[in-house]
Amino acid sequence: MTKQVRQLDRVIIRFAGDSGDGMQLTGDRFTQETAAFGNDLSTLPNFPAEIRAPAGTLPGVSSFQLHFADHDILTPGDAPNVLVAMNPAALKANVGDLPRGADLIVNTDEFTKRALAKVGYAANPLEDGSLDEYRVHSLPLTSMTVKALEDFDISKKDAERAKNMFALGLLSWLYHRPTEATVRFLEVKFAKKPEIMKANIAAFQAGWNYGETTESFSVSYEVKPATLPPGLYRNISGNMALAYGLIAASVRSGLPLFLGSYPITPASDILHELSKHKRFGVRTFQAEDEIAAVGAALGASFGGALGVTTTSGPGLALKAETVGLGVATELPLVVIDVQRAGPSTGMPTKTEQADLLQAMYGRNGEAPVPVVAPRTPSDCFATAVEAARLAVKYRTPVILLSDGYLANGSEPWQLPDVDALPEIDPAFAQPGEEEFQPFERDPETLARPWAVPGTAGLEHRIGGIEKADGSGNISYDPDNHDLMVRLRQAKIDGIARDIAPLAVDDPDGDARVLVLGWGGTYGAITAAVRRVRNSGGEVAQAHLRHLNPFPANLEEVLRSYDKVIVPEINLGQLALILRGRFLVDVIGYNRVRGLPFKAEELADVIRDVINS
Amino acid sequence: MSDPLALVPKDPERQTAKDFKTDQEVRWCPGCGDYAILAAVQGFLPELGLKRENIVFVSGIGCSSRFPYYMNTYGFHSIHGRAPAIATGLAASRPDLSVWVVTGDGDSLSIGGNHLIHALRRNVNLKILLFNNRIYGLTKGQYSPTSEVGKITKSTPLGSLDSPFNPISLAIGAEASFVARTIDSDRKHLQSVLREAATHNGTALVEIYQNCNIFNDDAFAPLKSPETRDDVTIRLEHGEPVVFGANRDKALRRSVSGSLEVVPADSPDILVHDAKNPDPSLAFALSRLDSPAFEHTPIGIFRNVERPSYDELMRTQIDEAIAQQGPGDLAGLLGSGDTWRID
Structure with missing residues (x-):
């Protein structure tokens, strides 16, 4: 049977299923295949905060949307052209976003009376005509997967769990995706469980073969590679780009990176990623709480490290007092806030931009800090470098505001030339002829000297109490306080001279x-x-x-x-x-x-x- | 045993207490126990012979936390309760420093309780001097987490309701590897404890009974008064029988319930102190002898066991990663994973 191949300039696919159905993994693999093929792409993972929300319920639905194109695109897409729904809950939660004429691939095995009733379907939508405006492909994905794997020595449950790979194989056929990398991925992922590995690869191939042979799909689609600027590319998420940016800042400054962090969604992946890179001298410290995390980072900065802390909104609230101490002691510190929906716990896995005022003003006293925000997942890299540059040059905490969308979303990234990255000069204080003045400022930047322990002749004491201009001694003098408040503000305001004008x-x-x-x-x-x-x-x-x-x-x-x-x-x-x-x-x-x-x-x- | 000071540079010049004094006017109340502790620390540090610039004092907030301003070393006066956290970041990234934390009972056991217990369990190379005066001084006299039940203060005119912490018991429960108690007025004893603490690998917690003569004067009177002190003070010496009393006629023995009891010194099976016992039960039982009335109070080193410090373990992981994979290569890192080229 010769099948028709149709050309498209862009496609938006959404995979949706139960939290335990492996939709994030499926989406991620499809993304990697798409990146390797050379399309431009943008992704939107969307999952519940619960690790395993009750099966088959609306709150338990996890989805992954991918937009890919033969041209430069900017978003994960408004509405999917294709929805893969692994169960009735996934259908119900997502069908409202589907435009008329969209393809709908449904796993009919899960459309039991009980599962339908659980999400409030009185009748089976696959049979009552309510989906007539879509091109519905009703497939028994679970049973086809189990059948394809009947010769493997694995449990029925393990066989059923491979249905996401069957779906991935089918979609990979439908859109002409290269499959070698996914096979390699499965070989590595299940290296310690060879039978499971073989079964998953078989399910993936069975899905592909099913597309090739079935009459359910008479057409497959091609989206040509995008014409992007020449260079070497990889796909990267915002959190990964932040981690790499911090390592780059450490390398470019020669300062050892110290990350103090407490696990919090959606920022934890930065901690996970940096923990892998000890060969760069990276120290990652999983603290007992958010306050200790930022405290340890500031302590490391006092000792001449690039002190960094990573968190999300509620964590930034807890760190406020220490950020204020960083303002008072004028030490470099990078504070990364991956914003999520608030207030309080809010919606931990959902994105928001509502921490701007907290970042700007959420401290006692006049406590200005530079605030920077990346614009895309890959821009997180350059913005992390910029945050570190400002922190070190101006001896100040800097808050970087990412968000849940950037953190988990991904896009192709043209790798930068590492030698062209900004140089960051720590310019540690050196002993001079005169008595050391820890709060004597650079006339241009208004930054104070960064004198690290171990430097003879520069022994000094700093702290959160107001200091006398120059000497840094404790001072309650009214005019001195007014001067210091204004100097700290002027230092931050002056950074405007050191950043590009708004284009x-x-x-x-x-x-x-x-x-x-x-x-x-x-x-x-x-x-x-x-x-x-x-x-x-x-x-x-x-x-x-x-x-x-x-x-x-x-x-x-x-x-x-x-x-x-x-x-x-x-x-x-x-x-x-x-x-x-x-x-x-x-x-x-x-x-x-x-x-x-x-x-x-x-x-x-x-x-x-x-x-x- | 790892020497925590092995990487800290030594000063070839002979030092004196004067070298550790700053030009800042000391602003504690006249008669405060902090003066004695400051003098004891300044008098002790020359013994270590470390370069002054490689010593750091980190403090939180409270009367005791003014300490760093008076030490001619590097110093960081930080936030209420957070000194152990800040010092952890410093010590974990700088093995060439001797890092000391100065804190009080409110600072470390109330607002900063969480950081204290986690520093102890991690065994970071910190020497924590906990000035315990059983009162809030800087905020002018409220009861503290070590005040006895029923304490009448400004915030508890009818008497405080909550049970106090015993800092030694708390530290042992938090897996501390070094726990000691000493008294501000006994300079010789204080310095002997500092000596052991400074060279201990990991976190050393030293509780110092410190008199606040303004808001809680004579809090430790039974341990200080010449009439009573010898009778109630149990001086712990590793490897020695625990005998005490003005006439050395009392001793400790394990009771049938597993706790400790006071018996005549000539009783059989009297306790021999073993601070290096890996099992903390005995150290804990000793800590429970203390009572607000100071009927018998052990001082000295309760526990002193070997355990790798957090910072050396962290350093080892980095060294091993570099040995196995080579030093980091930024371009290689960025280009790791699946890449593709567009021409």
Whole structure:
């Protein structure tokens, strides 16, 4: 049977199943195959906080969305073209996102009366016509997998568990994905369980062969590799890029990396990753709590290390006092907050941008710190290097605001030339002729000397009590305190001279509306701006990496446009700062659903403002 | 046994106590026990002969935590309760430093209790001097986690309700490898304990009974008064029979219940102190002899056992990773995993 091959320029696939169905693994493998094939891609894992939520329930559904294309793309896609639903719960939780005409691949084995009733289906949706607007492929995935594996010496349960590999094989056939890497992956993953390894590989191949032979799929699809700038690429998630960026900063500065961390979703993977790289001299310290984690990092900084702590929103709240101590003692410290939905525990596995004001102001006293935010998963690398550069150069804690979407999402990354990365000079204090003044400042940067223990002649005492300008002795002098408060602020403000001006993308120069974003919304905003422009709208776009201080030209940029839209996954935190700082009446667009923006919703917002 | 000071540079010059004094005016209340401890530490450090710049004092918040300002070494006066955490990061990354933590009963047992127990169980190379005066001094006289039940203070006008911690019992329960108690006024004893603590591999907890003459004066009177002190103080010496009393006529013996009992010194089977016993039961039983009334209070080293320190274990993992895989190569790391080239 010769099958038709159809060309597509892009596809969005969503794998959905129970938390225990291995959907994240399946999505991850499909992503790796897609990356190796050379498509541009963007991913959105979406899973419950519970490790094994009750089977077959709506809260237990775990999904993984992947957008891949033959051109440069920016988001994991608004709506899937293909949904793989491993059970009724997965169908029910996701079918609402499917546009008419989408492909729906359903594992019919799980559509039992009981499973249907569990999620409130009165009738079987596969039979009652409610899915007529989709192209439904009803397949007994579980039983086909079990049948394919009947010659293997494994339990029925293990055979059933391989159904995700059957599905992956089928999808790999459907989209012409290379399979060698997945076979290699399974060989390594199950190296200690050879029979399970062989069974999983067999299930994967059976899925592929099923696509090839069945009449359920008469067409397969090709998405040609994307034309990206020449270079060496790999796929990378935001958390992995942060870990690599920190190691790069350690190498470029010559400072040993010390990570103090306490496990917290969605930041723990940074701790896991850095723990693997001891050959770089990386010390990872899993502390007893968030406070000890940042405390140990600051202690290591005092000793001349690159002190780093990683956390998520509630953890940043606990670290606030120590960040304040870092401000008072003027020591380098990198604080990474992978934001998640709050307040309090909130929704640990869902994304949000609502820690901006906490990062800016969440400390007692006047305690300014630089704040930076990466825009894409791969941009986490460069932003981590930048955070370390500022921390070391200006002797200050720096807060880096990533988010759950960037942390777990992934995209192709063109590997940087390591020799072209910024150099970071620790410029440790050296003994001089005169008596050491631990709070005498560099006239240009206003940074104080970093004198580490072990340096003879520079013995000194620092602490959280206000210090006299210059000598660093304890001081309660009113004028000295006023001066020190202003000096610490001026030091941070002065960083504006050391960062790139805000670049504005305004192709024809005649847009009257500007969209200004920060952090992980970059992909969705950029995709929305493209859509608006493609439909004839004129809109300018700018995206902030530095949130404190702002780039020096920000006010001028804001004043160059009639209207400024600020989309944020919070209730208007950047907007509040912009209004307060510049008296510019920006227009906020705010949704706080634990999910990234969709390009189409932002495009509608932009069109509305242009037309208003 | 690993020497925790092996990597700390020695000063070829002979040092004196004066070398460790700063030009800062000491601002404790006149008569405070902290003065005696400061003088004892400054008098002891020249014995170690370490370079001053390789010694660091880290403190939290409280009267005792002003200590680093008066030591001519590196010093870090940090946040209430957090000194063990900060010192852990420092000690774990700098084996060439001798790191000391100065803390009080409120600082280390109340707000910082969590960090204290975890530092002890990890066995980080820290020497923790816990000044215990059984009161909050800097906040002007509230009861502390070591105050006796029923303590009348500003915050407990009808008497405090909560049971106190016994810092020695707590430390032993937290898997501490070195636990000792001494008294501010007994300089010789204090320095003898410091000597053992400084060279102990890992965390050493030294509880120092310290008199706050403003808010809790005479808290340790039975241990200090010439009339009573010899009768109630049990001086622990490793390998020696535990005999005490003004006339050396009392001794300790294991009771049938497993705890310790006071018996005449000439009784059979009297206890011989073994601080190096891997089993902490005996050290714990000794710690339970203490009571708010100080009927008999052991001082000295309760426990002193060998265990690898956290920092040397951490260092070993790094050294082994480098030995097995070679030093880190950044370009190699970034290009690890599945890559593809676009021409």
